Amino acid sequence: MTDLNKLTLSETLEGLKNKRFSATEVAQSYIKNMEANRRLNAYVLETPEIALRQAEESDARYANGTNKALDGIPMGIKDLFCTKGIRTTACSHILDNFIPQYESTVTQNLLNAGISILGKLNMDEFAMGGSNETSFFGPAINPYKADNSDADLVAGGSSGGSAAAVSANMCAAATGTDTGGSIRQPSALCGVTGIKPTYGRCSRYGIIAFASSLDQAGPIAKSVKDCALLLNVMAGHDDKDSTSANVAVPDFTQFIGQDIKGLKIGIPQEYRPNGLNDEISKLWDNGIAMLKARGAEIVNISLPHTKYALAAYYIIAPAEASSNLARYDGVRYGLRVEGNGLDEMYINTRSAGFGKEVKRRIMIGTYVLSAGYYDAYYLKAQKVRRLIRNDFIEAFKKCDMILTPTSPTPAFPIGDKSMQDNPINMYLNDVFTVSVNLAGLPGMNIPMGLSNNGLPLGLQVIGQAFDESRVFQVAAALEQDAAFKRK
């Protein structure tokens, strides 16, 4: 029998339904591969016994014909999702040994559809980072290496563990979250497919908050169809999240394979700055050519406020984070480092519990919200956010969909000095992705090919709010034409 862990989610479902193999066999195959690839540090907690128990239940359902939408699919869960009875830390020391007594809505939806949980996946601490290097558990490692080097490369971030695990077949699919590119960028760097849905599409209930107005959950998987199958289940209105949208969830798979002839694809000139990596530029041109060949109409568009997006993002996200992370104070759960009196206990706990990047963002966020600076920073950033949203509204009057690169570079070495020395260089990785979060739109990475030295590169399809359907439609076309070979 072929390696079960190499199958896509949809192929696995097919096989399970046809009883070619059992859910337990699938789970065992993934567990074996998960253990074999521990070097990648993709998982921060492995739960094989849970996965096997759930797989057994799936097998029972397949046997009596009560199987559900994703029955028997072994998944990895980003450690930002609270999972009942399973340690959840956001890869932060401050949540050491935190075991939630509740389940996030998204993981509950997946569990209700019959998935099994292989474990919790590595990520940047509190999802703050673009390389998974800020994790308390150390970086996840990209399954790919450059042809000419043995250096370990980053998996991207913040959902680095998710992308690495999917790429290395350590799970059939994974959950991710995306605040400024955290699903799309690691997907691009690890050669997998991931979609950040429209803000409000998936409930944020039970997902540890980073920046509430930007955070959105989505799937990372081996194919566009897999992502559609997953989003079908993950999405939906939730009374427990006031910002979750009461919008119908169509069957996203029905848009896969549909003709894209006549669709207008916007190409934003601002995304092709001077000095853009030649390979990325070429990849983008190839993508444009593929869509054109299928009869799509290519339209030049302008998103004039793009150049302010990173600055606005790095004010708004830290501002919200500084407030969201105030609850980690050592009083009720997680790490506590005693001190002389309450204030000292706070200081000791938070000094020991948070890593450098998280502290930096708490400082930035506190600063931009403080009296006398609020108007100049936070309020200004909110205005920029509105302008960026308006840019997209204007652009979508001329096109149906937008095509851009996902990341300005392929995966870079772990511990890259220029990025460690200057966090701005790290923040620049988000240059093509943050605008989408600021505007609340859906964006998807599709792996399109390898760089000259063998590293995955991806393109991003950006859709209109709640128009994931056509994002899948275009993404599936690109996927087919690019014929990217997974590991």
Place this chain on the structure above:
Amino acid sequence: MSEYIITTEKGKWEVICGLEIHCQIISNSKMYSGASTVFGADPNEHVSFVDAGMPGMLPTLNKQCVHQAVKTGLGLNAKINKYSAFSRKNYFYADLPQGYQITQFQYPLVGEGKVTVDLSDGTTKEIGIERIHIEQDAGKSIHDLDPKRSFIDLNRAGVGLMEIVTKPDFRSPEEAGEFLKKLRSIVRYLGTCDGNMDEGSMRCDVNVSVRPYGTNELRTRCEMKNVNSVKFVMQAIENEAKRHVEVYESGGQIAQETRQFDPVTGQTKVMRKKEFAHDYRYFPEPDLLPLVLTDEYIDSVKKEMCELPDAKKARYIEQLGLTPYDAKVICENKEVADFFEIAAQGRDAKKVANWLMGDFFAMLKEKHLELKDSPISAEHLGKLVDLISKEVISGKIAKDVFVIMADTGKDPEQIVEEKGLKQVTDTGAIEAIIDAVITSNPDNLAAYKGGKTNLLGWFVGQVIKQSQGKANPAIVNKLLKEKLDK
């Protein structure tokens, strides 16, 4: 209106005061979670994952709290804002699990309103309401159970609050005191807050400054936090204003600071100087959408409004003929007003009011009872008044019946029946007693006839006595006069 002026050897000063009142909203569950709000549970029994600030938990707005706040706004004649929004107020404290309070900052639910207060000199004054916003309460820190550690009870964390902010319209402690009483009365009428200041379900912050009398200056104000009774609020204003005057007159300056009122000494002391004031870093709450209300919704709340104390008082004076004082006292408390209305139903309301204000309240006071525990029901009090009006018993006998009612809780009709207290209105029977009294007192009869007509009262007394109090005094009077003058 009588003015409240602080006069010293050096000059005259005027007090400027505004209040911020936190009212706990009466609701089944908390402001942003489904946890219960019942008072008096064991510590940390009513705490949801949201209230405890657990990772990944999100607030959801309780519609009942919004409804209660809108109702309160309407009760304070205030503008209901169809668009309002939530903000986070960030600060660290052990009983604030999220590290921020979800409140309303820039866009409060309720805008400007006004409340009329009645003052002791018979005048009224209008006090402006600046705004009402809704927010969540914090938990409680308990510092006195252990010498080294503090304990946290999160039962109160997340309970809905309305913060009612007045304009700086108070010019005397009395005005502030009367306002608080009126506000308490209104929220109790509406059933939106129980108004118990001693239990902390209504808490008052007092802002005070002074200025030379006759000027329009605005001088530095000091805020006193959590003053928890009407009396203390009045005392705090009086003493804080005096302190300001003393500081200014001795050449000093008042520093903007938060002060604490000490109920034992009646004085205030510094709690937090301005340099140490929190920077709350308010920003829009990203977890909650702005609150948008429709006209239909606001109208539906309007339809639920009950008659409020001012309207009720006016009706009692104009339609029932009560004195303004009686009307005010009866209307202040909705339970009293409801009791009164049942007792007065179909009767002479003024007489019922007299009984209520007199013997009835005195009885409750003497027995240390709350109205709800009264042995005399409103129906029985009404019946007692009926018995007098229908001349079944005299006013004097009624007092005795009232005492028995208070002791036994019995129906006055039953008491009158059982004890045979029915007033004698049969002129034949009365005439017989009169004749007997006159016959057995020939000396007084002679004196009366000789011009000492004030002996009539003595004869009346004798007749009533002989009848064991049951003879109708009016009939006795009339018949006696006829017989004596014959």
